[in-house]
Amino acid sequence: MAKSDTLTGITAFGVYVPSMRLQRKALASEVGWINPSLNAHSRGARAVCDFDEDVITMSVEAVRQCGGAGALDNVSALFAASTTFPFADRLNASVMAAASGLSDSILAVDVANTQRAGVSAFRIADRLCMADGASRDVLCVAADRRRGRPGSVVEMTSADAAVAFVFGRDNVIARVVAHRVSTVDFVDHYRRAGEAYDYGWEERWIRDEGYRKIVPPVLTGALEAAGVAAADIDHFIFPSVIRGAAAGLAKALDIRDDAVRDDLQDVIGEAGAAHPLLMLADTLCAAGAGEKILLVGFGQGCEAMVLETTPAVESVGDRPGVRAMAENEQQMDLPFTRYLSFNGQLEADFGPRAEIDRKTALSAAYRHANEVARLIGGKCETCGTVQFPKAKICVNPNCGHEGEQTDHALVQESAVVKTVTTDWLGFSRNPPNRYGMVEFESGARMIINFTSAPDEPPVGSEVNVVYRIQEFDPYRKYHRYSWKAKAGVAPRNGEKK
Amino acid sequence: MTSGIRDKVAIIGMGCSKFGERFDCDAQDLMLEAFTEARADAGIETSEIDAAWLGHAMPELGMGPTATPASVALRLQNIPVTRVENACATGTEALRGAVYAVASGAARIALAIGVEKLKDTGFGGLPEFNFGPRASLFAPSMSAPGGFAQLAAAYGAKHQINASDLKRAMAHVSWKSHENGAINPKAHLRRRVDIDTIMKAPMIAAPLGLFDCCGVSDGAACAIVTTPDVAASLGKKQESVMVKALQLAVSNGVEASHSSWDGASIITTRSAAKRAYSEAGIESPREALSLIEVHDCFSITELVTMEDLFLSEEGSAVDDVLDGFYDRDGGIPCQIDGGLKCFGHPIGASGLRMAYEVYTQLLGRAGERQLSNPVLGLTHNLGGFPHENVSGIGIFGLPGA
Numbered sequence: 016m017a018k019s020d021t022l023t024g025i026t027a028f029g030v031y032v033p034s035m036r037l038q039r040k041a042l043a044s045e046v047g048w049i050n051p052s053l054n055a056h057s058r059g060a061r062a063v064c065d066f067d068e069d070v071i072t073m074s075v076e077a078v079r080q081c082g083g084a085g086a087l088d089n090v091s092a093l094f095a096a097s098t099t100f101p102f103a104d105r106l107n108a109s110v111m112a113a114a115s116g117l118s119d120s121i122l123a124v125d126v127a128n129t130q131r132a133g134v135s136a137f138r139i140a141d142r143l144c145m146a147d148g149a150s151r152d153v154l155c156v157a158a159d160r161r162r163g164r165p166g167s168v169v170e171m172t173s174a175d176a177a178v179a180f181v182f183g184r185d186n187v188i189a190r191v192v193a194h195r196v197s198t199v200d201f202v203d204h205y206r207r208a209g210e211a212y213d214y215g216w217e218e219r220w221i222r223d224e225g226y227r228k229i230v231p232p233v234l235t236g237a238l239e240a241a242g243v244a245a246a247d248i249d250h251f252i253f254p255s256v257i258r259g260a261a262a263g264l265a266k267a268l269d270i271r272d273d274a275v276r277d278d279l280q281d282v283i284g285e286a287g288a289a290h291p292l293l294m295l296a297d298t299l300c301a302a303g304a305g306e307k308i309l310l311v312g313f314g315q316g317c318e319a320m321v322l323e324t325t326p327a328v329e330s331v332g333d334r335p336g337v338r339a340m341a342e343n344e345q346q347m348d349l350p351f352t353r354y355l356s357f358n359g360q361l362e363a364d365f366g367p368r369a370e371i372d373r374k375t376a377l378s379a380a381y382r383h384a385n386e387v388a389r390l391i392g393g394k395c396e397t398c399g400t401v402q403f404p405k406a407k408i409c410v411n412p413n414c415g416h417e418g419e420q421t422d423h424a425l426v427q428e429s430a431v432v433k434t435v436t437t438d439w440l441g442f443s444r445n446p447p448n449r450y451g452m453v454e455f456e457s458g459a460r461m462i463i464n465f466t467s468a469p470d471e472p473p474v475g476s477e478v479n480v481v482y483r484i485q486e487f488d489p490y491r492k493y494h495r496y497s498w499k500a501k502a503g504v505a506p507r508n509g510e511k512k
Numbered sequence: 513m514t515s516g517i518r519d520k521v522a523i524i525g526m527g528c529s530k531f532g533e534r535f536d537c538d539a540q541d542l543m544l545e546a547f548t549e550a551r552a553d554a555g556i557e558t559s560e561i562d563a564a565w566l567g568h569a570m571p572e573l574g575m576g577p578t579a580t581p582a583s584v585a586l587r588l589q590n591i592p593v594t595r596v597e598n599a600c601a602t603g604t605e606a607l608r609g610a611v612y613a614v615a616s617g618a619a620r621i622a623l624a625i626g627v628e629k630l631k632d633t634g635f636g637g638l639p640e641f642n643f644g645p646r647a648s649l650f651a652p653s654m655s656a657p658g659g660f661a662q663l664a665a666a667y668g669a670k671h672q673i674n675a676s677d678l679k680r681a682m683a684h685v686s687w688k689s690h691e692n693g694a695i696n697p698k699a700h701l702r703r704r705v706d707i708d709t710i711m712k713a714p715m716i717a718a719p720l721g722l723f724d725c726c727g728v729s730d731g732a733a734c735a736i737v738t739t740p741d742v743a744a745s746l747g748k749k750q751e752s753v754m755v756k757a758l759q760l761a762v763s764n765g766v767e768a769s770h771s772s773w774d775g776a777s778i779i780t781t782r783s784a785a786k787r788a789y790s791e792a793g794i795e796s797p798r799e800a801l802s803l804i805e806v807h808d809c810f811s812i813t814e815l816v817t818m819e820d821l822f823l824s825e826e827g828s829a830v831d832d833v834l835d836g837f838y839d840r841d842g843g844i845p846c847q848i849d850g851g852l853k854c855f856g857h858p859i860g861a862s863g864l865r866m867a868y869e870v871y872t873q874l875l876g877r878a879g880e881r882q883l884s885n886p887v888l889g890l891t892h893n894l895g896g897f898p899h900e901n902v903s904g905i906g907i908f909g910l911p912g913a
Binding site: 366367368371375376378379380383386387400402403404406410411412433434435436437438439440441442443447448450451452454458459460461462463464471474475485486495497498 | 633637654655657663664716769771898
């Protein structure tokens with residue numbers, strides 16, 4: 016094994032899997048008439064976005080799972096990867112950065128347009144951290160929310176999920192010891208700009224001409240560079256929805272059968288560009304010290320890395336990884352017609368109340384970016400009352416101090432429900448609309464939407480804020496993001512369950 | 513120390529259109545209907561009106577901005593006409609303008625008219641309010657019932673009242689208003705509804721079902737006011753009603769942003785009520801008031817308002833309601849005309865419609881629903897949401913009351 020030339024590596028990671036599930040058996044019963052071969056995929060469940068989630072919101076939640084307050088203070092760059100970014104020209108990573116509480120002075124980059132984008136972003140983040148002498152942390156996040164036509168394999172097998180990695184110098188869990196890449200215009204599938212769906216080629220051709228011919232030289236090169244024999248690889252990460260593809264490659268390369276990582280297909284499905292990294296997060300939850308991981312991203316060629324874990328990897332066992340996230344008690348089955356409607360695949364009649372104009376004043380949104388994107392309220396310098404929104408005259412009736420208030424971020428605080436209702440009248444893309452007043456630990460309060468829960472949270476119960484799409488503007492195609500509340504969010508990374 | 517409005521202004525004429533789905537009318541037609549009645553009641557000519565206040569809350573659905581449409585529709589004589597808007601408390605705001613104009617001596621006779629034309633939306637219920645570009649950045653898009661339904665959750669939690677007991681008391685509130693509306697020829701909803709139907713109605717915003725929500729109506733109401741001396745000179749001394757108090761209280765953000773509010777009451781109603789009782793010289797409102805017209809936009813609002821007006825003890829509104837204290841034959845008849853619930857709720861008109869009923873009752877003109885010998889009545893007009901609102905309270909009495 017080649018000695019790593021730096022001390023940098025993965026110092027933290029976070030995973031986000033939405034609560035919503037499409038049970039494949041139910042899905043097959045809805046669309047099996049279109050394509051009976053889909054029944055072959057009808058095991059397990061898909062993780063899917065709620066109506067107010069997308070690549071940006073999932074990415075923010077994955078980043079939040081990387082650690083509590085202060086964990087991201089030293090981040091100097093964010094690389095965000097996806098093939099389904101909501102914006103084609105607006106830096107998606109900048110939306111994520113603000114919501115994640117990152118400073119304005121970071122570098123933010125979107126890495127897109129191929130299934131291997133996640134692995135590329137991961138590699139770039141690792142290299143940048145190393146090149147920087149590890150004086151600053153670098154963040155990489157990958158998420159995808161692929162959509163297929165009803166009756167397609169993509170619809171049956173895809174997952175919506177996100178994963179984030181922090182690269183730094185302290186408490187490194189695993190480090191990259193070798194990397195190899197090839198770029199080949201191999202079109203197993205493609206999606207033209209502006210189109211909703213992929214067009215794909217025959218699986219047998221992808222397997223035989225793509226996986227079997229393009230991948231092996233890259234993997235062999237990476238193993239040689241790392242000085243690791245294929246048989247010594249402990250974890251082989253090669254996502255593919257083609258049955259047996261990873262095992263076939265492993266066999267051809269002399270990688271042990273038991274090193275082939277489960278592709279999480281039964282648990283959540285395949286999360287596009289995020290999937291190799293989700294499998295890596297899953298691996299790190301199970302790996303022991305000194306184990307060797309071969310990570311592969313396939314798409315217009317192949318990118319591969321050999322990683323080695325450190326003793327610090329033992330400490331990640333208590334963290335909520337992919338499986339813990341996927342199997343937590345908050346899973347909710349999403350009925351098929353709701354799923355279709357969320358994705359614009361079913362034109363539901365929401366009535367005339369849906370006609371109201373949801374235009375976002377971009378100037379006002381920018382002016383209030385702190386409160387909207389970062390959920391920052393104000394703390395009165397005189398009486399200490401924390402209030403939302405931040406005010407120029409203190410709201411405390413016994414104070415009334417006039418002047419600037421100190422920023423007070425509410426994102427990390429839990430809150431208690433003070434009032435609540437379930438509203439069937441007002442327009443929502445996911446009726447009924449639930450909202451109420453919540454009060455944060457610091458005493459700040461706001462009226463907020465409750466989301467991703469089967470019922471309204473009772474008065475007195477605890478909720479946490481989650482970053483979501485607040486409003487869709489169907490005329491101008493703008494998504495406005497803000498914070499909503501969700502009952503009983505899974506424990507944060509680094510906290511004991 | 514302010515001296516207050518008590519007995520400085522007399523109402524000499526009032527009018528109210530039939531409320532309802534007036535698909536055949538524009539807002540202008542509704543105003544003229546109310547105005548014609550009031551002018552005849554006062555026995556004056558249009559040319560005698562020195563100033564007017566128009567209450568119109570949703571101009572984008574009605575007549576557009578400014579007071580011009582009222583001046584045109586009523587052919588006012590190039591007098592000052594001011595349009596006011598304070599959400600659902602707009603009607604009381606219009607009355608306040610006219611009353612203060614007369615009290616100040618700036619006008620000899622003034623008109624307050626409120627109107628709303630809501631049934632040109634193409635759907636049931638109120639349209640969503642637009643709170644401007646800032647609030648909508650993070651606030652949920654709340655419907656009116658959704659805003660007020662939250663009172664029920666907080667009230668139930670505060671007083672440890674289980675959901676089904678609270679729902680039953682809320683049902684009684686609506687049942688009583690339907691009983692009253694049934695005998696009011698100008699009311700929008702005139703059908704009696706039994707408690708069971710109310711309890712089982714489809715949910716609008718939990719726990720508010722269909723019958724917990726007031727009607728959305730077209731309508732107009734107006735008042736002609738002057739000084740007691742002018743009233744006497746017009747021969748209206750025995751046929752006028754005195755303004756005893758007119759108070760307004762507006763939220764300052766405490767409910768929305770400070771932990772002192774428990775979500776189970778309307779703070780502004782309490783402020784306005786204290787000042788109104790003081791202005792009217794009322795020490796014990798539960799004993800003094802003959803009738804009340806409150807802002808029952810939703811059943812839970814009326815229930816909570818009974819405590820906010822200091823008529824029911826804290827936490828005991830459910831008992832008073834179920835005991836029938838606010839029924840037609842109870843201690844203080846509430847919504848004797850059917851209230852917002854059944855008379856209807858054309859937003860800008862509602863505060864004036866409440867005053868119209870008190871006026872009608874005090875003058876003994878209420879026909880089948882006439883109470884015996886009422887002397888003092890209260891109106892309570894609420895605009896906005898529980899966490900941020902405008903509360904307007906009027907107290908009206910017979911001369912000498």
